[in-house]
Amino acid sequence: MSPDIFYVEDDQDFAFIMQYAVKEVNDDLTVSIAEDGNSALATLKRFAEEKHRPKLILLDLNLPGISGLDVLKRIKEIPFFKYVPVILFSTSDDVNDVRTSLDIGANAFLTKPTGYHNLIICVRSLYDFWFNQNRSIN
Amino acid sequence: MINSGNFVQQMFSADYGKYFALGIYMNLNNVDLSNCDREPIHIPGRIQSHGFLLAVDNESTLITYASENCIDFIAVELQMLLGKPFGQFEEIAGLNLKNGQLLQLIQLGGAKKDFDIINPYPIQIGNADYYMIISPTANYYLVEFEPATLEYDIQNQIGKSVSEILKGKGLRSLLQNTAKEIKDIIHYDRVMIYKFQEDGHGEVIAEVKNEDLDPFYGLHYPASDIPKQARALYKLNYTRIIADVNTISAPILTLEVEDPLDLTHSVLRAVSPIHIQYLRNMGVESSFSISLIAHGELWGLIACHNYSPKFIDYKAREGAKLIGKIVSSALEYREEEEQEQQSNIYQLAMTMISLHLGKDEEMASALTRQEYTIKDIAGASGAAVLFEDVISTVGETPDEIQLRELFVWLKATMHDAVYYTHRLPEVFPGAKAYKHLGSGIIAAMISKDMNEIAVWFRPEQITSINWAGNPDKPVVVSDNGLLNLSPRNSFEIFSELVENTAVKWTKTEISNVMKLREKIINTISKKAGEIRILNERLKRAYEELDTFSYTISHDLRTPLTSIKSYTELVIASNKSLDEQGKKMLGRVVAGADKMNFLINEILKLARVGRAEVEFVSLDMDKIVKDSTVEVISALNAGNVEVTFGDLPAISGSPVLISQIFTNLIGNAVKYSRSEDHPAVHIEGLKVEDEIIYKIQDNGIGIEIGHHDKVFELFKRMENVKDIEGTGVGLAIVKRIIEKHNARIWFESELKVGTIFYVAFKTN
Structure with a gap:
C-alpha cells in the first residue's frame, strides 16, 4: 500500500507530531516516514517497482547522509514520480535554500511551522490544496 | 653677524693690527685693500732690536745677511761681517771662543736636522750673557743672538706648573689654571686664553690679570683681527714675543740682492708697524703669545700683555711653549672626553627610546614620558611631538597654539624629512614671541599626510656680544681722499645685540634626529602591520561569531519546536488535563514562542553579517x-x-x-x-x-x-x-x-x- 503522504524526516519528535497532525486533519490520511535520504530513496524505489505512488512527498532539507536537495534531485529522476508534488519542508527560511530547491524541481518550499497548532494549520492547507482542489494534478 | 659690512669694511677690519702678539713684517708700499690676504709676510727685512741676526749660507758657510744693529752688540762694522766665513765669526766679533766652534754647532745641528738640542747656546759678549739660537731656512741658517736674562733654572717651575694646570677637572678650570701658571712664569700684567669660535671670531674665555686692570674676559674679537696668514704662522711658531713696541726695528742688510730672506722661524722677526700701532693703542708695550693647537687646528691662543717693556728669556719662552703643547693635548683629550660624555648621553637616550618604541607602548609616551626623552638625543631644552593630532611636549616649549602654528608653517616649508635652523625667528617671524624658548629648532617630519611631526627646541642663546671695539667700524677716509688703513684705536666695549639666535645644532644632533625619525617610522609601520593583522583577526572573529550565532540559533529552533509542539499536543489530546494544567502548559507555549521570536531576530542579525x-x-x-x-x-x-x-x-x-x-x-x-x-x-x-x-x-x-x-x-x-x-x-x-x-x-x-x-x- 502506498501512503497518502511520504515524509522524509530525521527528527523523530517532528515525525511523531506530524503523525498526530495528519490524523487531526483527516483521520483517513496515511503518512509513511523515512528517517534519512538513503532509506527514503530505497523505499521510493520499491514503491515505483510495486507501482505505489504517494500523493505527496514532504522532504526535510537537513538530513544525515545525503542531503534533502540530493534526495529531491534523485526523486525527480524517477519517471514514475514525475508528477508527484515534492514539497521541501525545512526550519530554514533562507532565501538561497528556497531558490535552489525550486530550481532543482521542488513544487513548493514550506518553512516548518512552530508548534502543533501551526502544524495542523499547515497540514490542513496542504491537504486542502493538494488533495482536494488540485486532484487533477495527481 | 660679525662682518655684515661691505668688502671695504671687512678689509679694514682685517686691520693688520693683530690684537695679539703677532709680529709680522710688512712692506707697506705693497699693501692695498685688495691684496692683504696675499701679502708675502714671510719675507721680511727687519728684526726686533733687542737682539741681532746673521744668516749663514748653508753651502758656502759665508755670512750673507746681517742685521744693521750688530754694531750695538759686537762693535763690528757690518762690512766686516758680510761675505766673511762664519767660521771666523768668533775672532771677528771678539768672542772668547775658538774660531769654527760656532760653525761646528751649526754643522752638527744641520747634520742631525735638529737644533732643539743646541738651542739656546749660551755665549758671552763682553760681560753680558747671550743665547745663540739657530734655525734653518731653505738656503741659510739664521743665527740669532738675544740677551739671556733668567737668573734661575726654570725647569722645576715648569714641572710644578704643569701638574697644577692638569689638576683642573673640566675644560674651564684647565684653562683658568693655565692662564694663572703662565702669568707666574712670565710675570706679565695680563694673561688671557683666547678661543677661536666656529666662524673664526675669537672670545676671551679665561683671564688672569693684575687687579688694577679692566677685565677683557668675555670679550669677542672679529675674525678679521687675525687674518689667515697670521693663523698659519701661529701653527708654525708656537710662541711669539714682541719685546718692546717702542723700539725701532733693525733692518737686515745683505750684499746679495736677488734673494729675500725667509724669516718664518726667526725669533727676532720684526712686527708690522700697524700691529705695533694696534698694541700701542691698547697701551700694550710687550706682548707674548702661545699657540693652542687641537686636532691639528689652531684652537686658540694664550695671549699675554705687559703694559711696560718686558722681555722674556728664551728658556722661559720654551717653558711656556711646553705648557702650550701640554695644554693643547689636554684640550684635545678633555674636549674629546666632554664630547664623548655628551655622545654617551645621546647614545643612552637613543637606546632607551628605541627600547620603549620597541615595546608595545603608546608613541607619545615612549618619546616624551620616560626617563630619557627625545630632547636628550639632541641636547634640546624642549621637544614637542604631534602624533594622531595630539601634541605631547617635554621640557620648555612654546604653547599649544604657537606649536600648531609652527607645525603648519613647517608642513608648508619643509621639503626634506629633517629641517633645522638656529635662527628660527628670522625665517619664521611667528617664532619671535617665543624666541626665549625656541630660537633654534630641528624638525623631523614623521608623516606629512598624517600631519605628524617632532620638533626640538633651543632657547635664544646670546643676547649680546661685547666686541673689543666696533667690529664694523667704517674705513677712515684720509685728507687726500684715499681709504686709510689704520689700526683701530678704540677698544671701548661695543655691545652688539645678537637676537633670535640659538646655539647651532651639531652634526651629531642632527644625525641623531634623523636616526630617531627612522626608528619612529619603522615602529609606526610595524604597528600598522600589527593593526592590520589584528583587524584581520577581528574580522575573522566576527565571521565566526556570525556563523556561530547562525548555527546556534538554527539548532535551538528544532528542540524549541519540539517543546512547543508536544506541549500543544498534550493540551489538545490529553483529556484528563484540567483547566489549571492547560493554563500552565499554555505558559510553556508562550515562553517557547517568545524564545523563538528572539532566536529569529538573532538569526536575522547574523545573516546580515554573513551576507x-x-x-x-x-x-x-x-x-x-x-x-x-x-x-x-x-x-x-x-x-x-x-x-x-x-x-x-x-x-x-x-x-x-x-x-x-x-x-x-x-x-x-x-x-x-x-x-x-x-x-x-x-x-x-x-x-x-x-x-x-x-x-x-x-x-x-x-x-x-x-x-x-x-x-x-x-x-x-x-x-x-x-x-x-x-x-x-x-x-x-x-x-x-x-x-x-x-x-x-x-x-x-x-x-x-x-x-x-x-x-x-x-x-
Missing part, C-alpha cells in the same frame, strides 16, 4: 511602500497615517534595504500608534553626494541620555517597556548600514517625535 552585498539600483518607491504595508498589517496599525515624499532610487541589496525600512518604519509606527493622530512621513532628498532618507514620526521620542545606546544589541529604552520589541531591530539596521557604507543618525524629543536619517552614497 555579501551586491549593489543594484533599487526602486525605492516600491520597497518603501511594500515595507509600509507589511508593517501596518503586521502591527495591525491602520490608525497610523503614513505619508510619502520623494522616494529616489538608491543602490544596495534589495533584501537588506527592505529590512532597514521595515525596521525603521516599524519603529515609527510602533512608537506613535498610541498618539491621538499618529503620523509617519517618509521621504528621500539628494544632498551633495548622498541621498538622505528620513523617517519621521510624532511618537513618544527617545531620551537624550540614551541616544548613544539605541543601536546597541538588546538595548531597549525605559519608556518603551510596554511596547513589544527585542532590541535587535536597530542593531540589525546599523549592521546593514555599515555593510552599505551608509550613515544613520536621528533627532528626537520626548513626546514630540523622532526622525531617523539614513544617508546613502550616490556613487
Whole structure:
C-alpha cells in the first residue's frame, strides 16, 4: 500500500507530531516516514517497482547522509514520480535554500511551522490544496 | 653677524693690527685693500732690536745677511761681517771662543736636522750673557743672538706648573689654571686664553690679570683681527714675543740682492708697524703669545700683555711653549672626553627610546614620558611631538597654539624629512614671541599626510656680544681722499645685540634626529602591520561569531519546536488535563514562542553579517511602500497615517534595504500608534553626494541620555517597556548600514517625535 503522504524526516519528535497532525486533519490520511535520504530513496524505489505512488512527498532539507536537495534531485529522476508534488519542508527560511530547491524541481518550499497548532494549520492547507482542489494534478 | 659690512669694511677690519702678539713684517708700499690676504709676510727685512741676526749660507758657510744693529752688540762694522766665513765669526766679533766652534754647532745641528738640542747656546759678549739660537731656512741658517736674562733654572717651575694646570677637572678650570701658571712664569700684567669660535671670531674665555686692570674676559674679537696668514704662522711658531713696541726695528742688510730672506722661524722677526700701532693703542708695550693647537687646528691662543717693556728669556719662552703643547693635548683629550660624555648621553637616550618604541607602548609616551626623552638625543631644552593630532611636549616649549602654528608653517616649508635652523625667528617671524624658548629648532617630519611631526627646541642663546671695539667700524677716509688703513684705536666695549639666535645644532644632533625619525617610522609601520593583522583577526572573529550565532540559533529552533509542539499536543489530546494544567502548559507555549521570536531576530542579525552585498539600483518607491504595508498589517496599525515624499532610487541589496525600512518604519509606527493622530512621513532628498532618507514620526521620542545606546544589541529604552520589541531591530539596521557604507543618525524629543536619517552614497 502506498501512503497518502511520504515524509522524509530525521527528527523523530517532528515525525511523531506530524503523525498526530495528519490524523487531526483527516483521520483517513496515511503518512509513511523515512528517517534519512538513503532509506527514503530505497523505499521510493520499491514503491515505483510495486507501482505505489504517494500523493505527496514532504522532504526535510537537513538530513544525515545525503542531503534533502540530493534526495529531491534523485526523486525527480524517477519517471514514475514525475508528477508527484515534492514539497521541501525545512526550519530554514533562507532565501538561497528556497531558490535552489525550486530550481532543482521542488513544487513548493514550506518553512516548518512552530508548534502543533501551526502544524495542523499547515497540514490542513496542504491537504486542502493538494488533495482536494488540485486532484487533477495527481 | 660679525662682518655684515661691505668688502671695504671687512678689509679694514682685517686691520693688520693683530690684537695679539703677532709680529709680522710688512712692506707697506705693497699693501692695498685688495691684496692683504696675499701679502708675502714671510719675507721680511727687519728684526726686533733687542737682539741681532746673521744668516749663514748653508753651502758656502759665508755670512750673507746681517742685521744693521750688530754694531750695538759686537762693535763690528757690518762690512766686516758680510761675505766673511762664519767660521771666523768668533775672532771677528771678539768672542772668547775658538774660531769654527760656532760653525761646528751649526754643522752638527744641520747634520742631525735638529737644533732643539743646541738651542739656546749660551755665549758671552763682553760681560753680558747671550743665547745663540739657530734655525734653518731653505738656503741659510739664521743665527740669532738675544740677551739671556733668567737668573734661575726654570725647569722645576715648569714641572710644578704643569701638574697644577692638569689638576683642573673640566675644560674651564684647565684653562683658568693655565692662564694663572703662565702669568707666574712670565710675570706679565695680563694673561688671557683666547678661543677661536666656529666662524673664526675669537672670545676671551679665561683671564688672569693684575687687579688694577679692566677685565677683557668675555670679550669677542672679529675674525678679521687675525687674518689667515697670521693663523698659519701661529701653527708654525708656537710662541711669539714682541719685546718692546717702542723700539725701532733693525733692518737686515745683505750684499746679495736677488734673494729675500725667509724669516718664518726667526725669533727676532720684526712686527708690522700697524700691529705695533694696534698694541700701542691698547697701551700694550710687550706682548707674548702661545699657540693652542687641537686636532691639528689652531684652537686658540694664550695671549699675554705687559703694559711696560718686558722681555722674556728664551728658556722661559720654551717653558711656556711646553705648557702650550701640554695644554693643547689636554684640550684635545678633555674636549674629546666632554664630547664623548655628551655622545654617551645621546647614545643612552637613543637606546632607551628605541627600547620603549620597541615595546608595545603608546608613541607619545615612549618619546616624551620616560626617563630619557627625545630632547636628550639632541641636547634640546624642549621637544614637542604631534602624533594622531595630539601634541605631547617635554621640557620648555612654546604653547599649544604657537606649536600648531609652527607645525603648519613647517608642513608648508619643509621639503626634506629633517629641517633645522638656529635662527628660527628670522625665517619664521611667528617664532619671535617665543624666541626665549625656541630660537633654534630641528624638525623631523614623521608623516606629512598624517600631519605628524617632532620638533626640538633651543632657547635664544646670546643676547649680546661685547666686541673689543666696533667690529664694523667704517674705513677712515684720509685728507687726500684715499681709504686709510689704520689700526683701530678704540677698544671701548661695543655691545652688539645678537637676537633670535640659538646655539647651532651639531652634526651629531642632527644625525641623531634623523636616526630617531627612522626608528619612529619603522615602529609606526610595524604597528600598522600589527593593526592590520589584528583587524584581520577581528574580522575573522566576527565571521565566526556570525556563523556561530547562525548555527546556534538554527539548532535551538528544532528542540524549541519540539517543546512547543508536544506541549500543544498534550493540551489538545490529553483529556484528563484540567483547566489549571492547560493554563500552565499554555505558559510553556508562550515562553517557547517568545524564545523563538528572539532566536529569529538573532538569526536575522547574523545573516546580515554573513551576507555579501551586491549593489543594484533599487526602486525605492516600491520597497518603501511594500515595507509600509507589511508593517501596518503586521502591527495591525491602520490608525497610523503614513505619508510619502520623494522616494529616489538608491543602490544596495534589495533584501537588506527592505529590512532597514521595515525596521525603521516599524519603529515609527510602533512608537506613535498610541498618539491621538499618529503620523509617519517618509521621504528621500539628494544632498551633495548622498541621498538622505528620513523617517519621521510624532511618537513618544527617545531620551537624550540614551541616544548613544539605541543601536546597541538588546538595548531597549525605559519608556518603551510596554511596547513589544527585542532590541535587535536597530542593531540589525546599523549592521546593514555599515555593510552599505551608509550613515544613520536621528533627532528626537520626548513626546514630540523622532526622525531617523539614513544617508546613502550616490556613487
